[in-house]
Amino acid sequence: GTRAIATLPGDGIGPEIMDVAVKVLEIVGEAEGVDLRFEEHAIGGDAIDKTGCPLPDETLAACKESDAVLLAAIGGYKWDNLSSKDRPEGGLLQLRAGLDCFANLRPATLEDELLEGSPLKPDIIKGVDIMIVRELVGGIYFGQPRGFMDEEGDRAGYNTMVYKKSEVERIARVAFEIAKQRKGRIVSVDKANVLEVSQLWRQTVADAFEEDGCSSDGLELANMYVDNCAMQLCSNPSQFDVILTGNIFGDILSDQASVITGSLGMLPSASVSSPGKPGIYEPVHGSAPDIAGQDIANPLGMVLSAAMMCRYGLNEPEMADIIEDAVKDVLAKGYRTGDLMGSSPPGAELIQVGCTQMGE
Numbered sequence: 001g002t003r004a005i006a007t008l009p010g011d012g013i014g015p016e017i018m019d020v021a022v023k024v025l026e027i028v029g030e031a032e033g034v035d036l037r038f039e040e041h042a043i044g045g046d047a048i049d050k051t052g053c054p055l056p057d058e059t060l061a062a063c064k065e066s067d068a069v070l071l072a073a074i075g076g077y078k079w080d081n082l083s084s085k086d087r088p089e090g091g092l093l094q095l096r097a098g099l100d101c102f103a104n105l106r107p108a109t110l111e112d113e114l115l116e117g118s119p120l121k122p123d124i125i126k127g128v129d130i131m132i133v134r135e136l137v138g139g140i141y142f143g144q145p146r147g148f149m150d151e152e153g154d155r156a157g158y159n160t161m162v163y164k165k166s167e168v169e170r171i172a173r174v175a176f177e178i179a180k181q182r183k184g185r186i187v188s189v190d191k192a193n194v195l196e197v198s199q200l201w202r203q204t205v206a207d208a209f210e211e212d213g214c215s216s217d218g219l220e221l222a223n224m225y226v227d228n229c230a231m232q233l234c235s236n237p238s239q240f241d242v243i244l245t246g247n248i249f250g251d252i253l254s255d256q257a258s259v260i261t262g263s264l265g266m267l268p269s270a271s272v273s274s275p276g277k278p279g280i281y282e283p284v285h286g287s288a289p290d291i292a293g294q295d296i297a298n299p300l301g302m303v304l305s306a307a308m309m310c311r312y313g314l315n316e317p318e319m320a321d322i323i324e325d326a327v328k329d330v331l332a333k334g335y336r337t338g339d340l341m342g343s344s345p346p347g348a349e350l351i352q353v354g355c356t357q358m359g360e
């Protein structure tokens with residue numbers, strides 16, 4: 001049958017990299033006999049300019065009706081002075097919440113071709129293959145109460161970090177399922193030495209692990225404080241297989257893990273809901289306003305997000321394999337966008353290309 005893909009190019013380099021991803025999908029879809037229908041909708045700053053709000057009702061409704069949502073990036077200098085609830089980034093939070101995409105999957109995998117380009121020592125990072133499973137619709141980014149207040153003549157801003165047992169259980173179970181398809185090692189990351197919310201998190205993960213009989217499935221569960229995890233990601237990243245964590249810790253750790261791969265521009269992500277509901281597939285990086293409109297952005301994070309969409313959202317793993325192999329292939333042949341120019345596979349000459357050319 002046909003698959004309806006809602007495409008949300010957004011702001012900055014978003015439209016440039018979306019263009020590449022759609023072309024790749026069209027070609028691979030045709031080769032594999034999968035009929036993809038693309039429908040473009042506004043989000044972020046682009047939607048604010050067109051409609052006054054970062055996630056128009058029409059966009060959310062179309063995304064709910066789709067089989068999968070492909071999102072590029074949102075945000076930019078132009079909208080930086082709006083209050084936090086009116087900003088482009090608000091559109092993304094609303095979309096994730098609106099589709100109930102509670103699980104964010106962020107791989108940090110190092111392609112051998114990019115080993116030399118990483119700022120970290122090759123012997124430390126060789127073969128790193130981490131999947132960060134981040135809770136996406138709870139925690140401090142959504143907790144109530146939040147706001148500003150005046151207290152004894154001083155001004156304060158405040159947010160609330162709260163997790164319910166049920167929220168922790170469902171994200172933990174996503175991590176367990178993913179671990180079964182990988183090396184089976186889960187590290188749950190929290191700050192249980194300081195935060196009550198983390199104590200509940202830790203206990204709930206342990207209970208769910210026990211209840212599901214994960215040990216007999218060959219899974220291992222360990223706990224780690226978030227500050228230690230940040231250090232270990234730099235000093236010994238190959239110890240990790242699946243990292244399970246909450247919203248804000250996962251946000252920070254996944255950006256940190258991205259350094260291992262040499263460029264933020266390489267990293268895809270998936271934000272998924274319960275089976276059968278549409279997920280959101282988007283690169284980890286932002287709208288890169290500093291390089292927008294120059295046709296120099298790296299489209300590979302976007303293209304690899306399209307591959308994740310094929311694998312997890314459309315159940316077309318062959319399409320995902322073809323796309324991922326093509327990415328390895330162009331890297332092995334020495335093609336690099338500007339952000340990757342530090343890396344060089346043995347014996348290959350590097351060829352610097354722009355965004356469109358990389359797609360071609």
Ligand code: NAI
Nearest residue numbers: 073074075076264265285286287288289290291297298339
């Ligand atoms: P950013 O990821 O947009 O850029 C950080 C740095 O990495 C910049 O120097 C940029 O040029 C470079 N970079 C990012 N993606 C690249 C690519 N594909 N190819 C080559 N270079 C790339 O993060 P920043 O600067 O903190 O945020 C810029 C805007 O993006 C802000 O408005 C922010 O709120 C928004 N943002 C949106 C996200 C999303 O849509 N999911 C995620 C992160 C930030």
Ligand code: MG
Nearest residue numbers: 251252255284
């Ligand atoms: Mg982030």
